[in-house]
Amino acid sequence: METYVVRWYPFTEHPNSDSCWSLSTGPDGRIYAAACCEHLPGETVKVVRYDEHSDSLDYLFDVDEVVEDPRDSGRATQCKIHYSFAPSIHDGILYMATHLSGPPIDLPLYSPWGMWHDEERCFRGSALIAFDTKTDTVLWWDTLIPKEGCRCLLHDEERGLLYALSYPRDHLISYDLNSRERRDIARIGSINSQVLFLDRYHRVWTTRDDGRIVRYDPEKDRVELSPYILPHNPAFQTGWHSVLYDAVSSPDGEAIYAVTWIAQPRLIRIWPHEGEWGRVEDLGPTTQDRDPTIPYSTFLDHCGGLTFAPDGCLYFVASRWHDPIYNPMPEGYREREGVLWRLDPETLEREEVTVLRRPDAFSQYVSRGAVDHNGDLFFGHVGQRPVGLFKVEMPQDRKKEDIHLPIRMWG
Amino acid sequence: MTKRKRIDLGSEEARRLAKEIWDRTFLSEGTMVAFPLCFPGASAPIPPDESHITALDVASDGTIYGGTSGRRVHLFAGAFHQATGAVFDLGGVEDATGCPAICCGTEHIVACVNGQSEGRLLRCPLQPLPRDLIQEWGFSRPRIEDLGPAVAGEKIVDAVALREKGVIFIATEGHLLAMEIASGEKKILGEIPGFGCLAIGSQGSVFGLDEGESLWRYRPQDGSLERSSLPLPEGDWYRCPLRWARDPIEGILYTADGDGRLFAFAEEYGFTGPIGRTPLTPIGPMAVTFDGRLFGTCGDGIAQFFCYNPESGFVKSLGVAVSTIERRRYGYAFGDAVTGRYGQLFFGEDDDGGHIWIYFPSILPRASSSRNPI
Helix, strand or coil: CCEEEEEEEEEECCCCEECCEEEEEEEECEEEEECCCCCCCCCEEEEEEEEEECCCEEEEEEEEHCCCEEEECCCCCCECCCCEEEEEECCEEEEEECEEEHHHCCCCCCCCCCCCCCCCCCCCCCEEEEECCCCEEEEEEEEEEEEEEEEEEEHHHHHHEEEEEEECCEEEEEEEECCCECCCCCCCCCCCCCCECCCCCCCEEEEECCCCEEEEEEECCCEEEEEEEEECCCCCCCCCCCCCCEEEEEECCEEEEECCCCCCCCEEEEECCCCCEEEEEEECCCCCCCCCCCCCCCCCCEEEEEEEEECCCCCEEEECCCCCCCCCCCCCCCCCCEEEEEEEECCCEEEEEECCCEEEEECCCCEEEECCCCEEEEEECCCCCEEEEEEEECCHCCCCCCCCCCCCCCC | CCCCCCCCCCCHHHHHHHHHHHHCCEEECCEEEEEEECCCCCCCCCHHHHHHHEEEEECCCCEEEEEECCCCCCEEEECCCCCCCCCEEEEEEEECCEEEEEECCCCEEEEEEEECCEEEEEEEEEECCCCCCCCCCCCCCCCEEEEEEEECCCCCCEEEEEEHCCCCEEECCCCCEEEEECCCCCEEECCCCCCCCEEEECCEEEEEEEEEEEEEEECCCEEEEEEEEEEEECCCCCCCCCCCCEECCCEEEEECCCCCCCEEEEECCHHHEEEEEEECCCEEEEEECCCCCHHHHHEECCCCEEEECCCCCEEEEEEEEECCCCCEEEEEEEEEEEECCCCHHHHHHHCCCCCCCEEEECCCCCCCCCCCCC
């Protein structure tokens, strides 16, 4: 078996960090991550970068300080960056937009619905930050979405537009980087899709609550709905909540590989340029069989971190857990673990290559993955404090440099 | 900006606050069902950007009629009683993007729709829906007649029907007019700039906001129009378009000013109040159930429901609309409301992918019991 060396990098300088939602390749080919704190009152997100020379993490800045929204203000905090890193290749900027949920410092929780009208408590809004990776400076920031968080972000670099999904109202927003003007395009539904992706016609794709694909076509200036529902397990699912969780483009840009955000996440391949509504292939469930009478948590039954590696294969991390009937794991296995899978896009053969293990806690949940300019893989993790990221060194015969291009343009 | 002290998450205070925050977030009384604009499983819903529900009315058989706004107007009929449970799209209306009002007559509905420059009146027969939508059914789309502009070059602001007289009253940007539903004959009643909704009083007069902090009144009995007929109570009446709700039993009207002060109005007694104040402004659509309780929405962006109970005299915040039956959906913006045949309330969602929200208010506990405890 080939050796994939796994290393764990906890966010030791943000011991309260409970989630690493964003992890992306920057325009400089380095790995950026968000050390988020979504549960504790009065915290903030720190932006982190992996330093390959010192083999450690650099803590770049505290977001609340940069966007002048202090963590002890009494408002909901600038606590996380949720799938909202978006690189700009031509000028080396990494855009990032904040999300909500972190409670005000003196409250145990934050309700974005209940405190919407509360001027003292309401989240100020998703802050959009332009970070120059060439000089390590924040060039500017702006409020991307007043009162709401940004669940995911996409950059259409050719047109100078950012697209975002707002939370909790689930609106598709566009932001013109030249004029710095925001436009509310439409409400999508109630359940945020966790990713947006772009096709070659500049159309923005995402999903709605019922598992239909939603596509915004700038030429028509209209949000359209697919006539079909994404693959799901018909034994106990209807398509509801089969929204996209993660999506990555194949290196040639022709296909999108994605997983859904529902228990027993489905791996799918979408050919967005084929026919009116693309072609969707069901590549099957990513996690184990289970008792269908129990509505499993998406924290336990999960798949994320979709990344194309230098060897042209798709890698992703799916959870595996002990189940006395469906998965009586042998001794030595942890109760829960994150399994790194490799999928050959040509044959669709799927192979387990390693398990991501942190020494102090379970690590079944991986949010995002990325490949750096050295051809190694990185995965963000959500779990016990402090969270952190995994580095997976590719076997030498599968490794190539500068294979991070083309860079993923969405979070 | 005040610096605050970090809360101890393990404290009793934290537990109490967490419960309080959750308890007041979503609908705290009764049940809401968000129903899609289709026959679920049998027809496609009205497209999301054509489904902002801005007009509702209820026919004498309990069928709900509605009109949407957005990229294109649609008219629809919905039935939710017995073995029904469907919304039928009566058709889209070309060159119309807004529907401020829909009115049920005894045989027809009249929809008021606005295009780019003016408002038109459309008429189609009432559309009783099939009785058994579990087993077998048949639907056919009615022909929608275009009765032309209400007033050339003017958009329609609102309309109300006097069903028993077969007449609707229409307020445009500059005029008040009446139209006989059966013949489509229109008559200008006066030159009044329309602002906000119209209402029918407890004795059958038609009211609307006039200049000089007053209401105009049109008496259908003798055809007289009185400008500045009734002074409004002290309040901020021109900040937001006027909204009304009518008690279906007693005919009492409720309205609110720009500061959310609620007033009751009966033609016999005039205005009463302020009888309470809504938690937020601006006021959205309101409706009154059979026991006299007034329910409505207030606040922009994410609206909250409120209830005014005339028995207790209190206004209560009910939280944000949420549905977990039929559709799992949050409700943020509403365009109109009516009272249904059983006293349930229908709120039209004025949002992309708008649904009909059926609200079943909670049943109030009895005040006292004559029975001895068992």
